[in-house]
Each structure stands twice: as C-alpha cells, then as structure tokens.
Amino acid sequence: MQRIGDAPRVRRLLVFLALAFSALFLLLPLVAIFAQAFTQGVGVFWANVSNEYTVAAIGLTLFIALLTIPVCLVFGVALAWLVTRFNFPGRRILQTLIDIPFAVSPVVAGLIYLLLYGRTGWLGSWLDGYDIQLMFAWPGILMVTIFVTCPFVARELIPLMQAQGSREEEAAVTLGAPGWTVFRRVTLPNIRWALLYGVILTNARAVGEFGAVSVVSGAIRGQTNTLPLHLEQLYQDYNTVGAFASASLLAFIALLTLVAKASLEWRAARREVHA
Amino acid sequence: MITLATRAGSAPKRVLPGFGLSLGISLMFISLVLLLPLTGLFGQLAGLSLAEYWAIITEGRVVASYTVTIGAAAVAALVNGAFGLLLAWVLVRYEFPGKRLLDALMDLPFALPTAVAGITLATLYSSNGWMGRLLEPLGFQVAYTWVGIALAMAFTSIPFVVRTVQPVLEDLPHEVDEAALTLGASDGTAFRRVILPHLWPALVTGTGLAFVRSLGEFGAIIFIAGNMPYETEITALMIFVKLQEYDYAGASAIASVVLFVSLALLLVINIWQGRFIKRLHGGAG
Numbered sequence: 202m203q204r205i206g207d208a209p210r211v212r213r214l215l216v217f218l219a220l221a222f223s224a225l226f227l228l229l230p231l232v233a234i235f236a237q238a239f240t241q242g243v244g245v246f247w248a249n250v251s252n253e254y255t256v257a258a259i260g261l262t263l264f265i266a267l268l269t270i271p272v273c274l275v276f277g278v279a280l281a282w283l284v285t286r287f288n289f290p291g292r293r294i295l296q297t298l299i300d301i302p303f304a305v306s307p308v309v310a311g312l313i314y315l316l317l318y319g320r321t322g323w324l325g326s327w328l329d330g331y332d333i334q335l336m337f338a339w340p341g342i343l344m345v346t347i348f349v350t351c352p353f354v355a356r357e358l359i360p361l362m363q364a365q366g367s368r369e370e371e372a373a374v375t376l377g378a379p380g381w382t383v384f385r386r387v388t389l390p391n392i393r394w395a396l397l398y399g400v401i402l403t404n405a406r407a408v409g410e411f412g413a414v415s416v417v418s419g420a421i422r423g424q425t426n427t428l429p430l431h432l433e434q435l436y437q438d439y440n441t442v443g444a445f446a447s448a449s450l451l452a453f454i455a456l457l458t459l460v461a462k463a464s465l466e467w468r469a470a471r472r473e474v475h476a
Numbered sequence: 477m478i479t480l481a482t483r484a485g486s487a488p489k490r491v492l493p494g495f496g497l498s499l500g501i502s503l504m505f506i507s508l509v510l511l512l513p514l515t516g517l518f519g520q521l522a523g524l525s526l527a528e529y530w531a532i533i534t535e536g537r538v539v540a541s542y543t544v545t546i547g548a549a550a551v552a553a554l555v556n557g558a559f560g561l562l563l564a565w566v567l568v569r570y571e572f573p574g575k576r577l578l579d580a581l582m583d584l585p586f587a588l589p590t591a592v593a594g595i596t597l598a599t600l601y602s603s604n605g606w607m608g609r610l611l612e613p614l615g616f617q618v619a620y621t622w623v624g625i626a627l628a629m630a631f632t633s634i635p636f637v638v639r640t641v642q643p644v645l646e647d648l649p650h651e652v653d654e655a656a657l658t659l660g661a662s663d664g665t666a667f668r669r670v671i672l673p674h675l676w677p678a679l680v681t682g683t684g685l686a687f688v689r690s691l692g693e694f695g696a697i698i699f700i701a702g703n704m705p706y707e708t709e710i711t712a713l714m715i716f717v718k719l720q721e722y723d724y725a726g727a728s729a730i731a732s733v734v735l736f737v738s739l740a741l742l743l744v745i746n747i748w749q750g751r752f753i754k755r756l757h758g759g760a761g
Contacts, residue, residue, distance in 0.1 A: 204569070204653040205666045212570055219566040220578065222559055226631065227581050230596045231588075233606065237599060279501035286492050295502065297746065301510050304742040306692025307590075308712045309731045312719065317516030321724060324516070348509055371491045380493035402586075409589025411695035412712065416719060429591040429695070436595045436699065445599075448592040455587035463580045 234452045237445035249446035257423045258431035259450070261339065265427065266407040269346050273403045277354025278396070282388075285362040286370070296359070299352050307349060311416025314345050337419030342427060345413040350406045354399035361395045362388075398465050405458045409451055517735070520728040532729040540706040541714045542733075548622050548710075549690035552629035557683040560637025561675070567638070568645040582638045585631055590695030597628050598699035620702030625710060628696040633686035640682030641675060648674055677752040684745045688738050 206212065239246050249255060280299065284292050302310065318325040318335045328335065335341045369391070373383045389396075411429040418425045420434065428447055435444035521529070532538070566572075567579055585593065600607045601618040611618060618624045652674065656666035694712040702708045709717075711734055718727035 203657055204650065205656065205663055205671060206565070206569060208663065211663060215562065215566050216570055216572050219563050220574070223563065223578055223581055226559075226634075227584050229606070230593065230600060230631070231584060233600050234592065234596050237596075276501060276505045279498040279505075282494055283498035283502050287495050287498075289495075289499075295506070297743075298506055298510060300742060300746075301739070304688060304692075304738045306694065306712050306715075306731075306734050306738065308694050308715050309692070309735050312715060312727055312731050313513040313517045315516075315719070316520050316724060316728060317513045319724075321520075322516045323519060324512075344509075348513070351505070351509060367492060374491055374493065383493070405587050409592070411589060411591040411594075416716070429589050432595065433591055441599065444595055448595060451589045451592050455584065455589070455592075458587040459580045459583055462583060463576065 231452065231456075234445060234448050237441065238449035241442055245442060246446050246449075249443045250450065252443070254422050254426065255428075255431060255443075255447055258426045258428045258447070261342075261426065262408050262428040265339070265343050265346050266404050268343055269350055269407045270400055270403055272347050273351050273354050274396075274400060276351055277358055277399060280355045281358035281362050281392075282384075285359060286367050299355055302349050302352055307410065307412025308416060310348050311345050311413035314341065314348070314413075315417055318344070336417050337421075338425060341417040342414050342425065345417050346407050346410055349410055349413050350403045353402040353406065354396065357395045357399035357402070358392055361392060365391055394465050394469065398462060401458055401461050405455060408454055517728055517732065520724055521732055524725055524729060528725075529729050532726050533733050537705050537709070538711070538714055538730060541709045541711045544622055544625065544708060545691060545711045548626040549629055549687050551626040552633065552690050553683050553687040555626070555630050556634045556637045556686045557679060560634055560682060560686075561641055561679060563634075563638050564641035564645055568642060582635055585633070586635050590632060590693065591699075593631055593696040594628065594699035597624070597631060597696065601627070601700065619700050620704075620708060622708055624700040624702070625697050625708060628700050629690035629693055632693050632696045633689040636686040636689060637679070637682035640685065641678050644675055644678040677749075681745055681749050681752075684741065684748075688741045688745070691741075692734065692738055 206215065238249075280295065284296055315336055316322050318328070318341065320326060320329055320336075325336065335344065369387050370383050373387045374380075378386070408427075409429055410427075411433070414427055415430055415433070418427065418430055420426050420430045422431075422434070426434070428451055432444045432447035432451075435441075435447065524532075563578075563582065567575065567582075598619055599605050601611070601624060602608045603612050603619070605619075608619060616623075618627060648671070652670055653666070656670040661669065692712060694710075694716070697710055698713055701710060701713070703713060711730065715727045715730050715734070718724075718730065
C-alpha cells in the first residue's frame with residue numbers, strides 16, 4: 202500500500218534533514234554541556250561540584266522540589282477529580298485558569314509574587330509587622346516554584362481520567378465501598394503512570410526554574426541560591442567550567458526525565474497492544 | 477417516567493463522593509496561588525495615572541524591546557512551524573534506526589532548565605564556540621544579535637509544534653493518502669491539497685503556543701542576547717532591569733502589557749482549538 206512520501210528518495214531526504222536538524226539543534230547543545238563540564242578533567246569537575254556553594258545550591262534546589270511535589274500532587278489530583286468526575290457550572294473556566302502559569306512569563310510570575318509579598322505589597326507589609334519575610338528567602342522561592350509547576354500533574358491526569366470515564370468508580374460506590382477506598386483501589390491503579398509522569402515533569406521544572414526564582418530569591422550565595430541561579434553567577438564570573446559542572450547536574454536530571462517519559466510511553470503502548 | 481422522576485426530585489444525585497473536598501482544595505489553591513498574587517500587580521498599577529502608565533509602556537527603549545521580542549519570536553515560530561512539521565512527519569510516517577531516540581530527544585527543550593540551555597547556546601555560538609568558530613568566518617554572527625535571541629526561542633519552543641502535530645498525523649487514516657494517490661496526484665500536490673488541510677489547525681495551534689512561549693522566555697535568551705539597549709534587549713529583561721532599579725511601578729506597567737498579550741493570545745488559541753475540535757467531531761458524528 203503506497204502512502205504519500207513513501208518514495209525511497211523522498212523518504213531518505215526527509216529523514217536525513219530531520220536527523221541533521223536534530224543533531225545540530227538539539228543533540229549538539231546536550232553534548233556541549235557535558236564536554237564543557239569535563240574540559241579540565243574529572244578532578245576539576247568534582248572540585249566544582251563538591252564546592253561549598255554548589256553543595257548548598259544543590260541542597261536548596263532539592264529541598265524546594267521535595268516541598269513542591271506533594272503540594273502539586275494534592276492539587277492536581279483534586280482538580281482532575283473535580284473536573285472529570287462532576288459536571289457543574291464553571292468547570293471550563295477552572296480548566297482555563299489552570300493554564301495561566303504556562304502563559305505567564307516566568308519573570309512576570311516572580312514579579313507578581315514580589316509585589317504582593319514584598320515589603321511594599323499589602324500582604325507583605327502586614328507580614329512584615331510580624332517580622333515574617335517571605336521574599337528573598339526560601340519561602341518565596343517555594344511559592345513561585347509552586348506557581349510555575351502546578352499545572353503539570355493536573356494536565357497529565359485530566360485527559361486520561363476523562364477518557365477512562367467514571368464507570369468503574371461508580372460500580373465500586375454502588376457496591377458500598379467508601380470514598381477513599383474507591384480512590385485508592387480503583388482510581389489510583391488506573392492513573393498511577395500518568396501521576397508518576399506528572400510528578401517527573403513537576404520535578405524537572407521545579408529544579409530548573411530560573412526566571413521566576415531569580416526575581417524573588419535575592420541570590421545570596423550559600424543561602425538563597427538554587428542551582429540554576431548558582432550556575433548563572435558562575436557564568437557571569439567567567440567561571441565557565443564551574444557553571445557547566447552545575448549545568449551538567451541539571452542536564453543529567455533532564456536526561457533522566459526523558460528516559461522516564463520514553464519508558465512510561467513504551468509501557469502504555471505495550472498495554473494497548475495486549476488489551 | 478424515570479427521568480421525569482429524577483428531574484422532579486431536588487438535584488440529580490451525585491454518585492461519586494468527594495465533590496466538596498476536591499472543589500474546596502481546587503478553589504482554595506487557585507485563589508491563593510494563581511489569583512491572589514495578581515492583586516499585587518493591580519494594586520501597583522492603580523498607583524499610576526493613565527498618562528504615567530502610557531509614558532512607561534511607550535518609552536523608546538521599551539518599545540524597541542517589543543520589536544526585538546516580537547520579531548525574534550515570529551521568526552522562531554516560523555522556523556519551528558517548518559521544522560516541527562518535518563520532525564512530526566518523519567517520526568510518524570517512517571521507520572529508521574534511532575527513531576525512538578529521536579522521539580525522546582524532542583522533549584529535551586522542555587526537560588532542560590532554561591538557564592542551562594541559555595549558557596550552552598551562548599557558549600556554542602560565541603566566537604570561539606563550536607558553532608561560532610564555523611559560522612563567524614562565513615559572516616554569520618549569531619551570539620549577541622537578534623539571531624541568537626530567535627535561536628534560543630526556537631530551541632525552547634520547538635516541542636510545542638512537534639507534540640501538537642504528531643498525534644493528529646498519527647490519527648490520519650490511510651484512506652486519505654490512498655484516495656489522493658489513486659486519483660493520480662503527485663506527492664507534493666497530495667501533501668499540499670490533502671494532508672495539509674487536515675494538519676494545519678494543529679500546526680497553527682502548535683506554532684501559536686510556541687510563539688506565546690517565546691514572548692515570555694527569559695532564562696534561555698539573556699545569556700546569548702548580549703542585552704544591548706535598543707538592539708538586543710527583550711521585554712522580559714526590561715521588567716527585570718526595572719526591578720533591579722527598584723522601579724516597581726515601571727516593572728508592573730511593562731509586565732501588565734506582557735501579561736495581557738500572552739493571556740489574550742492563549743485565549744485566542746483556546747477558542748480556535750475549540751472550534752476546530754467541534755468541527756472535527758461534527759464531521760465524524
């Protein structure tokens with residue numbers, strides 16, 4: 202059966218173009234990160250990674266990601282349950298609102314938090330009275346990170362839960378299972394891979410967020426510097442190898458994210474074939 | 477009779493539990509995380525008179541940054557439209573060694589932190605980087621020009637096009653191809669006249685999303701842009717510069733323009749997509 206573009210000459214040309222473009226545009230930068238990080242050998246790389254400020258930045262970055270994930274998880278599951286299992290006025294508006302963080306520039310996201318919770322903001326000045334400072338400290342970084350990452354879990358779950366429908370859950374309820382049991386025994390097994398992928402995406406964005414975090418962090422070395430901010434400082438100080446050592450850690454997390462995505466998709470495809 | 481009976485009763489009974497809880501969590505989260513912070517922006521803007529607001533957002537350097545941002549984002553979106561279509565086509569239609577790797581690689585720009593992409597592209601295309609060394613003798617200066625800005629924008633947003641077009645192409649039935657080819661159309665004509673009309677709503681959506689993303693991108697761009705006032709400053713950087721000068725009113729005014737434009741574009745894309753999906757379903761049913 203002949204399909205459009207099946208002629209060997211056309212096929213070879215298009216595949217070659219796609220591979221050449223991807224190699225130059227996507228693969229080369231990825232290789233360059235690791236090449237730059239190791240230009241002066243493994244010893245220098247290790248010295249850069251185990252540097253006191255880098256370790257502090259890694260610690261803060263992981264701390265923020267660890268706090269962000271459960272918050273986004275609870276919100277994502279609640280919102281997905283709400284919009285896929287119930288019909289109520291305003292459902293579409295909720296689904297549109299959740300996309301706001303994707304449309305807003307990260308710098309603007311950081312700015313709106315700074316304006317509200319900073320010393321000049323109405324909430325910030327009130328908190329200041331109680332000596333609570335959220336901006337230029339880790340709570341501010343956590344808040345903007347939650348803002349930019351909150352759509353991921355919900356966006357992974359909603360299409361899946363919509364497609365699966367609620368028949369199985371309704372059956373369980375009719376048979377007398379309590380709500381949490383239904384969720385744990387019926388819903389969760391059906392959505393666990395999408396949930397996992399949502400968490401992986403949330404994590405990738407949480408450890409890598411730059412624009413929003415740089416507005417609210419104050420970037421104090423060893424204190425409020427996340428890994429992306431730390432590598433920016435090193436790069437501006439012309440410590441290229443140091444910057445790429447930190448960058449390679451983040452690139453490694455990105456690679457793990459891609460591997461996880463590929464294997465989750467492969468698993469889903471295989472299940473479809475078996476079904 | 478049965479339907480009448482339920483309708484006559486109070487409200488249709490919800491079988492599944494958790495409506496109150498999930499509604500409560502969702503509303504609280506959306507209000508606190510998404511909507512409350514916006515009040516800070518409006519509070520700051522309310523302190524400006526209309527004339528002051530207008531003066532800030534039409535200042536020469538800021539207007540130059542709109543031109544740079546929109547121009548580079550448009551170029552990046554067009555390049556992504558073309559190459560994103562090519563990549564989606566190759567990934568769906570052909571089998572070749574390394575296909576799964578290529579497919580996985582498409583998500584790299586989303587997975588890679590923008591600051592990492594930024595310093596990497598700046599290093600690659602600077603005059604002693606791997607690419608810069610090749611291109612500069614030929615007269616192509618990429619780093620610290622608007623070409624570099626467009627390049628960084630294209631890098632961060634290409635998955636939007638690939639991942640929007642890919643599923644539509646996968647769902648396209650074989651019969652579409654066959655019909656065109658049996659009627660004697662050449663590959664080029666068949667693609668243009670038969671495939672493209674099916675694809676272009678998705679292509680426009682993906683390119684539009686890539687464009688919106690490029691307008692707001694910051695981390696990937698600032699390292700390669702050079703950030704010369706009037707020449708290679710993007711609008712997101714203008715907001716950042718105003719903040720560093722503690723000019724919160726100025727930063728808010730420019731941010732409100734960026735926010736308005738991106739939300740308006742997102743709305744247009746959503747409506748466009750909704751219409752397209754409705755038409756598709758109408759055709760199928």
